Amino acid sequence: MKKLSARRRHPLAALVVLLLALAATGGLYAAFAPADKAQADETAQSLTIEEGKKLYAVGCASCHGTGAQGTTDGPSLVGVGAAAVDFQVGTGRMPAQQPGAQVPRKKVIYTQAEIDQLAAYISSLGAGPAVPTKNQYSPEGADIAKGGELFRTNCAQCHNFTGKGGALTHGKFAPSLEGVDPKHIYEAMQTGPQNMPSFPDTTLSEQNKKDIIAYLDAVNGDDTESPGGLELGGLGPVSEGLFAWVFGLGGLIAIAVWLAARTAKAKKS
Amino acid sequence: MSSQDIPEENLPAEQDAHGAVGVADDKDPFADPGLPPHEHRVQDIDERAAKRSERVVAMLFTLSMLATIGFIAAYVGVPHDKAIYVFPIGHINALNFSLGLTLGVALFSIGAGAVHWARTLMSDVEMVDERHPIEAPPEVRAKVMDDWKQGAKESVIGRRKLIRNTMLGALTLVPLAGVVLLRDLGPLPGTKLRHTMWRKGLQLVNMNTNEPLRPEDVAVGSLTFAKPEGLEEHDEEFQTEIAKAALMIVRIQPDNIKDKRELEWSHEGIVAYSKICTHVGCPISLYEQQTHHVLCPCHQSTFDLSDGARVIFGPAGHALPQLRIGVNEEGYLEALGDFEEPVGPAFWERG
Numbered sequence: 281m282k283k284l285s286a287r288r289r290h291p292l293a294a295l296v297v298l299l300l301a302l303a304a305t306g307g308l309y310a311a312f313a314p315a316d317k318a319q320a321d322e323t324a325q326s327l328t329i330e331e332g333k334k335l336y337a338v339g340c341a342s343c344h345g346t347g348a349q350g351t352t353d354g355p356s357l358v359g360v361g362a363a364a365v366d367f368q369v370g371t372g373r374m375p376a377q378q379p380g381a382q383v384p385r386k387k388v389i390y391t392q393a394e395i396d397q398l399a400a401y402i403s404s405l406g407a408g409p410a411v412p413t414k415n416q417y418s419p420e421g422a423d424i425a426k427g428g429e430l431f432r433t434n435c436a437q438c439h440n441f442t443g444k445g446g447a448l449t450h451g452k453f454a455p456s457l458e459g460v461d462p463k464h465i466y467e468a469m470q471t472g473p474q475n476m477p478s479f480p481d482t483t484l485s486e487q488n489k490k491d492i493i494a495y496l497d498a499v500n501g502d503d504t505e506s507p508g509g510l511e512l513g514g515l516g517p518v519s520e521g522l523f524a525w526v527f528g529l530g531g532l533i534a535i536a537v538w539l540a541a542r543t544a545k546a547k548k549s
Numbered sequence: 550m551s552s553q554d555i556p557e558e559n560l561p562a563e564q565d566a567h568g569a570v571g572v573a574d575d576k577d578p579f580a581d582p583g584l585p586p587h588e589h590r591v592q593d594i595d596e597r598a599a600k601r602s603e604r605v606v607a608m609l610f611t612l613s614m615l616a617t618i619g620f621i622a623a624y625v626g627v628p629h630d631k632a633i634y635v636f637p638i639g640h641i642n643a644l645n646f647s648l649g650l651t652l653g654v655a656l657f658s659i660g661a662g663a664v665h666w667a668r669t670l671m672s673d674v675e676m677v678d679e680r681h682p683i684e685a686p687p688e689v690r691a692k693v694m695d696d697w698k699q700g701a702k703e704s705v706i707g708r709r710k711l712i713r714n715t716m717l718g719a720l721t722l723v724p725l726a727g728v729v730l731l732r733d734l735g736p737l738p739g740t741k742l743r744h745t746m747w748r749k750g751l752q753l754v755n756m757n758t759n760e761p762l763r764p765e766d767v768a769v770g771s772l773t774f775a776k777p778e779g780l781e782e783h784d785e786e787f788q789t790e791i792a793k794a795a796l797m798i799v800r801i802q803p804d805n806i807k808d809k810r811e812l813e814w815s816h817e818g819i820v821a822y823s824k825i826c827t828h829v830g831c832p833i834s835l836y837e838q839q840t841h842h843v844l845c846p847c848h849q850s851t852f853d854l855s856d857g858a859r860v861i862f863g864p865a866g867h868a869l870p871q872l873r874i875g876v877n878e879e880g881y882l883e884a885l886g887d888f889e890e891p892v893g894p895a896f897w898e899r900g
Contacts, residue, residue: 433756433774437834437846448837449844449851449862475837477772477799482765484757505632509641544668546591 325400332401335394339375348405353379360471361408362399367467369395371460373474381451382474409470409480416486417466419494427495430488434479442499444514448475458500462493584675592669602669609662616655623647743891745793747872752778753796753821753882761881762798767819770838773798774824777884793892795824796872797834798882801841801855808857814873816882821872822858825893826850828865843869866895 287293337346343354350356354376357364368374372386390398399411432441440446443457452475457465469489472478479489498504512519574580592599623644631643638646684690706713752761756774767773775796780787803818811820826833826845833852835844841855850863858869870892873885 430757434772437832446846448835449840449842452837454835472770472838475839477836477838478768478770479773480766480768480771483755483762483767483771483773488757505640505642507632507642507645509635509638509646539664539668544590544592544673545588546594547588 328397328400329404331394332397332399332404335390335398336401339390340398343376348402357402357405359406359408360402362403362411363409363467364471364473365399365402366395366411367464367471367473369398370467371464382453385455409467412463412466412470414463417462417490417493419462419490419497422487422490422494424491424494424498426488427491427493428499430484431492431495434484435492438476440515442514443496444500446515457496459502462497465493465496584677587674590669590673599670602665606662606666606670609658609665613655613658613662616651616658620648620651620655623651742893742896745887745892746777746780746790747794747884747887749884749886750877751884752877753798753874753884754778754780763880764816764819764876764882767798767800767882769800769802769818771800772834772836772838774834775821792830793825795832796821797824797836797843799836799838799841799854805841805855807855808859811855811857811871814871814885816874816876819874819882820854821874821882821884822852822854823870823872823888823892826865827860827867827869827893827895828863830893833869 336344336348340348340354340357343351344357345351345354348357365374369390370388370392372388373383375389376383377386396411402408403410431443435443438446438448438454439457440454445456446454448454454476466489468476469479469484469492470481481489512523592602627644627647629642629644632640633643633646634640635646685693701707753775754760754777755762755766756776761778762773762775775798776791777794780790780794784790798819798821800817800819801815803812803815806812806815806818806820814820822843824832824834826847828845828848828850831845831847833843833845833850835846836854837843841853842861843852843854843858844850845863845865848864850865851861852858852865852869853861854869858871860866860868867890870888870890872888874882875885877883
């Protein structure tokens, strides 16, 4: 201690103290300032929102208004949430091609990164459901039988028993759920796109949604095997009845005509 | 085999046109042309052809027997969960396919054998069977009438009126015993059609989660199905009760509700309607959240949920009954009574 004390008036002492103080401050700052990362994130986030806003101004504002407040051509997007954007743009429904009874699924024209930017901008306008994580919508660990029950209670009235879709009024229809990304099915349940009612987590829990997705994967997936063979569109009695009348009855008539047209006589007249 | 190959001695003698009674002339322009001359089949004149037909028929019947045995073998042997690929049909359950194929072959072979038998081996000689009157000859009829009158006279029924009248009375009353027994076919319906399980204070339970619903759970544009509190799926009476008590819960912005009573019976825009169509009772739930229309999948009856569930299209004759709801002290949605009118299809005495 004496040694240190003796050198306290050394010309370099001030420099040493300064260096020590700087090191301590820097170390403490590094240790206690996680806000640093958040700061950077927020900047990235606001950049994403900025990009999204630009994309929005070009692709969406003509119908939904410059501030997403909605016009006569399109509804307000305040509070619809990122999930709604991800569904509508991710399935190609938006941007809409032409007004009509229903905006159909078509080719996706934005990249996933652009969709995320749009979603970030829209969700910055008002709180809404977020895009689900893979964990939420992957059919693993779900109860398929329970999913079937839930599907028949909540969805089958419009989408048919195995999700083949069906007709509604004035040209509207419930689309087929065949080959639809589980993420989009999840988002549709959560946000209720177009005329579909929504099924929020408060009435249809996250696990319920997972079960429904697992059921659809089981009955309508790529490697689903139909125990009945020819499905005839899976549309139920209309196509099955038509098949029976045309091919079943038609076959019987053809056999009857064939039998009667051939004479069994030895002399052909 | 054509007729050219048949040996000359085997051909039947040339036949008269046995049915040809005449040709049309001036006197009888509509003469009966009769039947054309009978012609023989190959099997009638060639025993080898007949033998061959016999073998074909026997083969078809044998095929049917084998297919039936195959059906039993498939039922026993083919696992029920195995899928196979069959060319035009695609993937199919192996058991379904083998059962259908073998049973189809078994039935078709019997039919085909019978048809081939009838066409080639059974007699095909044309016959005329003239119509004849179906009434009895006059002498038989006269005899029956005489016997009847004789019997009536001998029984003294015309003279002893008391016996006649009491007998008629007894015969008239006896069938009533059978009619009265019909009462045991089941209990009388009572007022069952007019009431459901709903009553004041019963909570609305979400069908998906089996939890009571709170108003904040129900978002605008969402669709939820509810059942009365205390009704569980394993209950013996579940189907009977849910068939009348099933509810469809939607939330509409109060400004968009056009019907005054509907708004009054809702809770902050949450309305509860019967899920049973008033036409023939199908569960109705094809809800379009933008138009607030709900469609019945059976006959396309359409109801406007923002206007007292008025019928706007289709065969349904009544608006959907609305359940009056409120919130209890714990903040859960509850019924404020039963439906005001009977739910489901209209019936003749519906008030």
